[in-house]
Amino acid sequence: MSKKFLVLALIAGASFQSFAQTQKKAAPVAAATEVMPVDPAVKIGKLPNGLTYYIRKNAEPKNRAVLFMAVKAGSLMETDAQQGLAHFAEHMSFNGTKDFPKNELINYLQKAGVKFGADLNAYTGFDQTVYQLPIPTDSVALFHNGFKILANWAGYVTMDDSEIDAERGIIVEEERARGKNAQSRMQKELLPVLLKGSRYENRLPIGKLEVIQSFPKEEMRNFYKDWYRPNLQGVIAVGDFDPVEVEKLIKENFGPLKNPANPKPAVAYTLPDNPTPLYKLVTDVEFPYHVAMVMMRHKGATTKTVADARKNMVVSMINNMLTARLNEIKQKGNAPFLEAQFSSGPYQGGMIPGTDATSVVAVSKNAEEMSSALKAVMAEVERMAQFGFTAPELEVMKKNIEAGNEKGYLERDKTPSASYVQQYLKNFLTGSAITSADYRYELNKKLLSTITLAEVNAAAKALTKQQNVAIIIQAPEKDKAKMPTEAQVLATIKDAAKGLTPYVDNTVNKPLLEKQPVAGKIVSEEKLQGLDVTKLKFSNGVTVLLKPTTFRNDQIQFASFGAGGTSLADDKLVEVVGYTGNIGSDGIGDFDNTQLRKLLAGNTANVAPYISDLHQGFNGGASPKDLETALQLVYAYATNPRKDQAAFKQNMDDFRVMLTNKNVTPEAAYKDTMNAVFTSYAEREKTPEVADLQKISLDKSFEFYKDRFSDASGQTFVFVGNFDVEKIKPLLATYLGGLPSTGRNEQYIDRGIRPLPGKVEKTVRRGIEDKASVQLTFHGKFDYSVENNLQLNALSDILEFKVLERLREKESGVYTPNVGFSASKLPTPYYSISISFNCATANVDKLVAAALDEVELLKKNGATETDVEKFKAETQRAQELNLRENGYWLSYLTSKYRNGDDPLSLLTFNERLKLVTPASVKATAEKYLSGSNFVRGVLVPEK
Known part of the structure; x- marks a missing residue:
């Protein structure tokens, strides 16, 4: 049984995009109060009708472009009679336009290799509707038609009566597919608290089913005419093309669009303050966990100035450092919570512009421990506020940010077009800065060198100021009477600040490897003609396949496999060694996970051992400069795994809770049944029960893990990325050629796991x-x-x-x-x-x-x-x-x-x-x- 991370749908809302920011070319770094300069590589223009456009030439991927058309209109613009029609209008854009009747648009693009859903897609939010069209540029006619398609969405959707009626049922089924579960039911109870007193509360993008099923068709057309207008629209084009030609295409296709004579005002909506804490306990028969969330809302700002960028970096540091402390508590094996989360950033993923929030989440093991779980997490938040972070913690964080900054800069000419598009989309919708890679690289270096511990600790204290507080408790219906009262929860939060002492750092100051391996020798080498692959065989039996590439400047990825896996464990021992897959995630030797993270601060190397049904091996990667560290990690995981009793206890506690609640959701029960059918009810493949946990042995799991990696003679490693074959051979010989080998020549065992026949x-x-x-x-x-x-x-x-x-x-x-x-x-x-x-x-x-x-x-x-x-x-x-x-x-x-x-x-x-x-x-x-x-x-x- 492998360690599973809880995926908690705590608070539902619209889907929001994560915006990567990677560009190149720069102006000098500005002063803190100045607006950051726009990347000169992007052409930003505006047509006479008010439509804004962004154009950038970018060759990654080659012969491709990414086109977006965005409308600053969503469900907030709907009248009561139109609830759901912003989203409905998005659907109708694929059901017939002036130049592409009925489903001809999708058919045309599919024939050109554009996949509906995966490539061609759209989404609707509260204040935006966005259409995306990745398209090839090596066909002139297809590329030109891409702009015609965007223009058709922008102003020429036909809204045919029969298509509207046909689409009603599809949207009803979309709501059924995405909703009709504990999350959606609880959401309906939570929104009046989370969005109290705002228009957002009554304008979910999916709308109201009674409106969708019966609205007069003219309402649909009215919404489209009112809000799909050029002065609310933006077109973004990034890709392998001629920017001059693209600007001409935008003017030709979008220039004729006209705004309505009496346009409706685009109102910006906000969320009012709440002087006293808002509280809500919500339960559901199909919700499996006990969750407490405390949110403290505060004013946010769009990132435009150097000061904004500095604040964002400080907040990111705080988020990561406190998360590391919470993870460290779990690693020690006696955490009073099942899971814990801390984050500060845009409220509800950016739903309401200008509103940020600090969110604290505690997941308890049962109803009785809800108060102790919440108190433990809030205590860490208060510890941070009272005593701040330590210098070593900040040093670790700065090293990690510096490594990311260097990596991003080295990859600046390999940035995919989709990343630029997302940044320009955010600029169009919110006005956030568009900076170049050179500018950002220098700015980040300057910020890292000047941000002080005192500054971080002051910000951490400010982020935890208890204002505009909302407290949400979620639990299974059966435990409703056992949950703490509002007064008890408020008292718990207050008590968490009492009797705290400063955090004590637990860094281990010793090398990852106590001694260098004895290097093996290359006994054979051959070239795989046609694929540029070199195959090496080492004296210990390890095989290495090397494919150098230039697709990324700062990336090497690798994987390995050797036959055996859990198939070598007899049916009766599968549960006994059921913890084996977790050994590699518990640390290395004297380093627990927290200490290992600190040791590797600023290093891009990442390695994860695995043991599957038929194989065992490693997955990993690193920047070229950190490849040696990655190889050291492989050697350490193979030869010096960590046997962590504390982590074992914590994981067993986690598993017990998850298994206790596993059949609460209908989907879990269904999955268990289907798994049984597709494994013919094999005992070794059954979903474990709580009682099965007693059979698991850390000692035997640890011995099984060591045995699986004690003989590297059957391991084959594959490396792909930016490296020189000759230069990395000595590293491979030392850390892979030096792996222990006994020459067992093992094979996996076919245990006959098949679906039921007939x-x-x-x-x-x-x-x-x-x-x-x-x-x-x-x-x-x-x-x-x-x-x-x-x-x-x-x-x-x-x-x-x-x-x-x-x-x-x-x-x-x-x-x-x-x-x-x-x-x-x-x-x-x-x-x-x-x-x-x-x-x-x-x-x-x-x-x-x-x-x-x-x-x-x-x-x-x-x-x-x-x-x-x-x-x-x-x-x-x-x-x-x-x-x-x-x-x-x-x-x-x-x-x-x-x-x-x-x-x-x-x-x-x-x-x-x-x-x-x-x-x-x-x-x-x-x-x-x-x-x-x-x-x-x-x-x-x-x-």
Whole structure:
């Protein structure tokens, strides 16, 4: 059983973007009160009609551009009769425009290799609607049409009556797919507290279902005409193109757009103060945890000046240093909380401009320990406020920020276009600064050298000022009576400040490795022609594959594998050694995780050992300058793992809580059932119960871990990135060639874990909402080969085209049906193709029948030429991007050598792609969608 991190949907809201900031070219660093200069590499202009545009030439990725069209309008602009229509307007933009009727827009782009959902997409927030279109630039006609598409969204959506009516059901299903759960139910109770007295409280972007299902069509058109206007719109274009030509295209396509004669004012809404603390206890029968959140709201500011940048850096330091302290408490094994979080930043992810908040979260192990958990976390916040941080803590943080600053600067000419687009989008929407990489690099260096401990500690104290306080308690319904009262919670927060002492640093001052390994020797070397891969064999049996690239300036990634894994543990011992996968995350030797983090401050090296079913090995990476440290970590994890009794106790406590609550959510019960079906109820694959924890032994898990890494003779390492093969050979010889080796020549054991054969139907009845989840899976043995894999991939993608068109567009019964394909070679070749979707309970049988009807039609008629054209275009375009990514090459080479396949098969990819035809898809469907091995799994509510 591996350590799982709790993912808590604590407070729900709209989806917000994270904005990367990476540019180049700079002006001198400004004084603290001055506005930071705009990066001269971006062209910012405004048309006579008020539309703003941003243009930047950028060659990463090559022959690609990212186009955005943003509207400063969202759900806040809706009238009571229009609630949900901002989001509805976004949907309608894909259902017919002046130049692209009906679904022609999506069809046109798919044929060009632009994938709907993954590439072509949009989102709606409270005060913004944003459309994104990554598009190739090596086709002049396609690239030019990209701007026509954006302009069609901006002002020429047709809003056809029949399309509006068809889309109503799809949006209802979107709300069902994303909501109808404990999170959405609790959200409805929390919003009146979190957004009390503001317009945000009653304007969630999804809207009201009663409005969506019945609004007069003219309301839709009115909203579009009122708010989709050029003086509220921005166009962003970044990519491998001629900026002069792009500016001309923007003027041609967007210049004719006109503003309404009497435009409605765009009002900026705020959140009023609350002088007394707001409090809310909310429970739900399907919520599995006990959570307390304390929020202290304060005034925020858009980042425009050097002073703003300085404040942001200080706050980031505080967030990370206090988070490190909370993690350290958990590492010690006696934490009174299950999880703890601290963060200061934009309130609710930036939902309300100009509003920041400090948030403190405590997750307790049960209802009885809620007060002690909250007190422990608040005590750390108060300890920070009273005594501040220590000089060593700040030194660690500065080293880490400095390392990130250096890395970002070294990668400045490899920054992907999507990163620039996000920064310009934020500038358009909020007015935040657009700085160059050179300016930012020098500014960060200056800030790091001048930020003092006293300044950080003063800011930390200010961030914890208890004003505009909101306290949220969330718990399972069954424990409602056991939860502390409002008075008790307030008393707990007050008491947390009493009797505190300063934090004591626990740095261990010793080297990572006590002595250097005895280096091994290279016994063979060969070149893999056509792929620029060098293969080395060391005297201890370790194999190393090296692929130098120039895709990134400051990145090396690596992975390794050796046969064995947990398959070598007998069925009766699987639970006994069930902690093995966590040993590597508990530290190294004398260093616990906290001490290891401090030792590696400023170092980009990261390494994680793993033990899977069939293999064990390492995943990691580093900047070229830190590669030696990464290799030292590999050696240390293999030869000197940490046996941490405190961490073991804490993790067992965490597991106990998670397992106790695991079946509270309907999805967890459904997942357990499906897992049992797909493993034929194998004992070693079952989801553990609380009683099973007693069988786990740290001693035996530790010994199993050591055994798995005691013989490196079967390990194969793959390195991809910016390195010189000859220069890194000595490092590889020392730390990989020096790994212990016994020459056991181990192999994994095939434990016979397979899905149940034949036709299987499982219906799980759990939950209280009208929401069903369906999974239809065809599976079986097959002849694993690159040819068959590609044909199965084509079948899966084309089936998804069909299912999407049938279930979403024709039936209006689902939001996002998915067809997934997997093929594995080890331990025995096996494939599966699954159709999955969420829908109304009453529609399950109808939609299952419709999905299976599309399967039968595909078997009978095969794919259309258009279907095949779309698949080939999307696959070809994706492959062009993949071939310039270190991560793709690492995954490709690792899988090929792990499976014993020919890595040179990549060179004939285009020839295999040509073999995908309507007839080949038909033959593949007949063979692999026969239904002889078929699982129908359905989750429906209890009533």
